[in-house]
Amino acid sequence: MSLGTKLSKQFVRHISxxxxxxxxxxxxxxxxxxVGGIHSGVKKDGKTLxxxxxxxxxxxxxxxxxxxxxxxxxxxxxxxxxxxxxEKKGQGINSIIVNSGNANAVTGVQGMKDAEDMxxxxxxxxxxxxxxxxxxxxxVIGNNxxxxxxxxxIPKLALNHLGSxxxxxxxxxxAICTTDTFPKLVTKQFRIDEDVYTLxxxxxxxxxICPNMATLLGFFVTDxxxxxxxxxxxxxxxxxxxxxxxxxxxxxxxxxTIVAIANGAAGGEVIESNSSSSERYAKLQHEVTDFAQxxxxxxxxxxxxxxxxxxxxxxDALSYKDAKEIASTVANSSLFKxxxxxxxxxxxxxxxxIGYSDVSQANSVIPDRTSVKFVPVDGSEHLKLxxxxxxxxxxxxxxxxxLQDEDLIIEIDLGTGAGQEATFWTCDLTxxxxxxxxxxxx
Amino acid sequence: MSLGTKLSKQFVRHISxxxxxxxxxxxxxxxxxxVGGIHSGVKKDGKTLxxxxxxxxxxxxxxxxxxxxxxxxxxxxxxxxxxxxxEKKGQGINSIIVNSGNANAVTGVQGMKDAEDMxxxxxxxxxxxxxxxxxxxxxVIGNNxxxxxxxxxIPKLALNHLGSxxxxxxxxxxAICTTDTFPKLVTKQFRIDEDVYTLxxxxxxxxxICPNMATLLGFFVTDxxxxxxxxxxxxxxxxxxxxxxxxxxxxxxxxxTIVAIANGAAGGEVIESNSSSSERYAKLQHEVTDFAQxxxxxxxxxxxxxxxxxxxxxxDALSYKDAKEIASTVANSSLFKxxxxxxxxxxxxxxxxIGYSDVSQANSVIPDRTSVKFVPVDGSEHLKLxxxxxxxxxxxxxxxxxLQDEDLIIEIDLGTGAGQEATFWTCDLTxxxxxxxxxxxx
Numbered sequence: 056m057s058l059g060t061k062l063s064k065q066f067v068r069h070i071s072x073x074x075x076x077x078x079x080x081x082x083x084x085x086x087x088x089x090v091g092g093i094h095s096g097v098k099k100d101g102k103t104l105x106x107x108x109x110x111x112x113x114x115x116x117x118x119x120x121x122x123x124x125x126x127x128x129x130x131x132x133x134x135x136x137x138x139x140x141x142e143k144k145g146q147g148i149n150s151i152i153v154n155s156g157n158a159n160a161v162t163g164v165q166g167m168k169d170a171e172d173m174x175x176x177x178x179x180x181x182x183x184x185x186x187x188x189x190x191x192x193x194x195v196i197g198n199n200x201x202x203x204x205x206x207x208x209i210p211k212l213a214l215n216h217l218g219s220x221x222x223x224x225x226x227x228x229x230a231i232c233t234t235d236t237f238p239k240l241v242t243k244q245f246r247i248d249e250d251v252y253t254l255x256x257x258x259x260x261x262x263x264i265c266p267n268m269a270t271l272l273g274f275f276v277t278d279x280x281x282x283x284x285x286x287x288x289x290x291x292x293x294x295x296x297x298x299x300x301x302x303x304x305x306x307x308x309x310x311x312t313i314v315a316i317a318n319g320a321a322g323g324e325v326i327e328s329n330s331s332s333s334e335r336y337a338k339l340q341h342e343v344t345d346f347a348q349x350x351x352x353x354x355x356x357x358x359x360x361x362x363x364x365x366x367x368x369x370x371d372a373l374s375y376k377d378a379k380e381i382a383s384t385v386a387n388s389s390l391f392k393x394x395x396x397x398x399x400x401x402x403x404x405x406x407x408x409i410g411y412s413d414v415s416q417a418n419s420v421i422p423d424r425t426s427v428k429f430v431p432v433d434g435s436e437h438l439k440l441x442x443x444x445x446x447x448x449x450x451x452x453x454x455x456x457x458l459q460d461e462d463l464i465i466e467i468d469l470g471t472g473a474g475q476e477a478t479f480w481t482c483d484l485t486x487x488x489x490x491x492x493x494x495x496x497x
Numbered sequence: 498m499s500l501g502t503k504l505s506k507q508f509v510r511h512i513s514x515x516x517x518x519x520x521x522x523x524x525x526x527x528x529x530x531x532v533g534g535i536h537s538g539v540k541k542d543g544k545t546l547x548x549x550x551x552x553x554x555x556x557x558x559x560x561x562x563x564x565x566x567x568x569x570x571x572x573x574x575x576x577x578x579x580x581x582x583x584e585k586k587g588q589g590i591n592s593i594i595v596n597s598g599n600a601n602a603v604t605g606v607q608g609m610k611d612a613e614d615m616x617x618x619x620x621x622x623x624x625x626x627x628x629x630x631x632x633x634x635x636x637v638i639g640n641n642x643x644x645x646x647x648x649x650x651i652p653k654l655a656l657n658h659l660g661s662x663x664x665x666x667x668x669x670x671x672a673i674c675t676t677d678t679f680p681k682l683v684t685k686q687f688r689i690d691e692d693v694y695t696l697x698x699x700x701x702x703x704x705x706i707c708p709n710m711a712t713l714l715g716f717f718v719t720d721x722x723x724x725x726x727x728x729x730x731x732x733x734x735x736x737x738x739x740x741x742x743x744x745x746x747x748x749x750x751x752x753x754t755i756v757a758i759a760n761g762a763a764g765g766e767v768i769e770s771n772s773s774s775s776e777r778y779a780k781l782q783h784e785v786t787d788f789a790q791x792x793x794x795x796x797x798x799x800x801x802x803x804x805x806x807x808x809x810x811x812x813d814a815l816s817y818k819d820a821k822e823i824a825s826t827v828a829n830s831s832l833f834k835x836x837x838x839x840x841x842x843x844x845x846x847x848x849x850x851i852g853y854s855d856v857s858q859a860n861s862v863i864p865d866r867t868s869v870k871f872v873p874v875d876g877s878e879h880l881k882l883x884x885x886x887x888x889x890x891x892x893x894x895x896x897x898x899x900l901q902d903e904d905l906i907i908e909i910d911l912g913t914g915a916g917q918e919a920t921f922w923t924c925d926l927t928x929x930x931x932x933x934x935x936x937x938x939x
Contacts, residue, residue: 444605486928
């Protein structure tokens with residue numbers, strides 16, 4: 056364990072017993088990457104980790120892919136990273152620099168220069184060729200970065216605090232957090248043919264989370280060999296079904312970015328995009344999607360102020376798009392989310408939200424074919440609430456029992472006969488959410 | 498004052514000093530209408546007013562108009578009233594029966610029969626011809642009405658508790674409330690040529706308020722003479738710019754209905770729809786729109802848990818539709834609403850919401866032409882936050898001072914050169930909102 060790790064561990068946020076369930080005690084990490092995190096002086100408390108760095112040390116250029124927010128007011132780092140991805144066509148992006156505590160968003164000309172300088176200094180210190188680094192920022196919007204602190208923090212972090220131990224990864228995950236109550240880190244090993252590959256990823260979330268692109272900040276890396284085109288396709292597929300299928304508060308940030316980097320350090324035949332029908336491609340896509348869902352679900356687990364983790368399954372819709380739109384509308388309804396917080400089986404609010412979804416206006420919802428039920432996660436019997444548009448005589452005691460659980464699955468069957476489905480993950484809307492967001496900047 | 502009025506006054510909700518500002522102490526009411534409200538046994542406390550009735554007593558058939566929710570799960574009373582409006586073509590609807598405490602929504606076949614029976618009994622007791630009554634319900638979704646209580650309450654209300662005094666109107670306004678903290682009643686007199694006309698209206702709101710049709714329950718009546726077609730056109734125009742331009746929580750109810758009735762009791766030349774270019778028509782439309790805005794604003798004033806009343810003006814947009822969509826997106830952002838609650842000048846969240854509005858994706862928002870400012874309602878100097886995409890050096894003390902006020906105007910200038918604008922009204926998202934909605938049914 057390096058000195059850096061020891062030092063920074065003291066400054067890591069306190070993680071409650073409840074949240075610590077979601078933080079791995081150990082992990083197997085992909086070959087050829089080092090990471091780390093330090094306090095550089097962005098966050099005002101003078102100690103919490105706020106600068107994270109990842110470097111590909113395999114010695115060969117990595118493939119990179121990214122999805123960015125579609126918000127019109129794109130933060131400076133989003134604009135800069137997006138330009139670099141385009142310029143490099145996903146080839147030869149070997150590091151990621153991230154600060155938390157300030158989003159460098161809506162910061163004018165100075166903001167663009169600051170983001171560019173973060174790339175410049177990182178490339179220089181790591182002896183990369185120019186424009187080999189993605190930059191990300193997260194935190195408050197509208198203030199310029201304390202850029203001197205960051206630029207002097209980068210060499211310190213790069214030279215003394217990088218490594219590949221579990222502690223380094225935890226530090227890195229901590230350093231990108233803002234209102235998160237625990238660092239979000241997932242690792243996974245899988246096999247394609249004879250080759251064993253590893254995925255490691257981290258993200259931050261909590262508030263300003265709503266789909267329609269990468270919905271927060273995160274990246275994951277693998278030692279599998281993948282072409283940039285294949286990696287971009289697989290990332291998009293995975294993000295649609297993970298980070299774009301979660302919500303905390305319906306707000307889409309100016310900074311949302313999810314990055315994937317593959318350095319091929321574990322060897323094997325390169326997975327190409329024109330092999331998209333191949334078994335190796337399909338297997339990797341399956342593994343990355345599953346992995347991205349696990350990572351994205353951690354964001355909902357840590358939704359600002361959340362006490363519940365709710366899965367919304369919409370079944371038998373006319374299309375995947377319809378199913379997802381309806382699931383998303385329910386997942387974003389303030390009334391539904393407060394009812395879940397109150398452990399109130401007020402399923403009328405679910406119906407109400409289905410009824411005003413955009414899709415519903417286009418005749419994809421037929422009230423007298425719609426059914427809704429609670430599915431307890433403990434495997435006990437389902438509780439039917441509505442069957443083909445007619446309300447069931449609900450056993451309120453049983454409903455209340457089911458709602459005591461932290462986890463809940465809500466199944467909405469549209470009965471169209473077309474059989475399409477989608478899943479969305481959300482949390483409840485609580486007093487604590489209001490406390491956190493009513494007092495974010497202080 | 499009738500016995501009924503005296504009796505029911507005791508059972509009216511307690512109105513706080515803060516809310517009592519919004520409740521008129523007296524009013525001038527249109528000729529030829531009587532109203533009233535009683536407790537019939539829908540609300541479980543056994544005393545709060547929960548049944549309201551309005552009757553046209555002018556002796557000639559009134560003109561009626563209505564706009565209904567676009568929610569796919571239309572409540573039974575919405576379906577029934579909508580059918581009656583169509584059947585009667587707006588002619589000869591002379592009464593309105595409303596219950597609060599139960600929305601009669603998603604209540605299956607029984608729910609439809611209950612709504613029809615409410616119309617039947619009201620028509621019978623008031624000696625109307627068949628289908629002369631609009632029916633409305635508001636409250637919890639998914640439970641059948643205690644219909645016997647309502648059906649035996651209607652004759653009691655109609656025969657002993659109707660009148661035209663201010664107290665009768667206040668009772669009527671109270672009887673349609675659910676989580677409202679004060680009754681919402683507005684009256685207004687105006688002149689068209691030599692004729693003096695009066696408008697009186699009431700509504701209920703508080704939660705499940707979001708535009709895209711009539712967004713809550715309400716009705717207003719006038720003694721002006723208006724044809725049904727003209728009244729429907731004028732109502733739609735007014736509702737677009739009032740009840741469809743407010744939000745509390747972004748949820749659109751299954752029951753939203755706004756009704757207008759004109760009995761012509763004050764005399765004068767009938768205002769026809771083919772006279773829509775005439776001065777009399779224009780004058781009436783102007784007066785009704787202004788009146789509807791006053792009424793709709795009361796709903797925001799009483800937004801569930803609200804501590805702030807926020808006006809969002811979007812200026813210089815490409816179209817009215819664009820301006821309204823952007824104003825609506827900001828008005829519905831949970832992060833913006835919690836920041837306002839926290840009196841936090843976190844204007845980045847305003848930008849963020851502008852940036853993810855649907856319109857914004859279609860290139861109607863040009864970041865470096867967008868400007869945002871706070872406009873204090875006391876007439877003191879504006880506070881510029883963003884000018885042509887560049888953040889201003891904001892005087893945080895001044896910002897915080899402005900945010901102490903209950904009322905705030907936010908002006909968003911899109912700088913497109915096309916000059917279109919729209920106004921939206923919203924409130925903040927507070928701890929109390931979560932408390933109210935986390936525990937609504939108990």
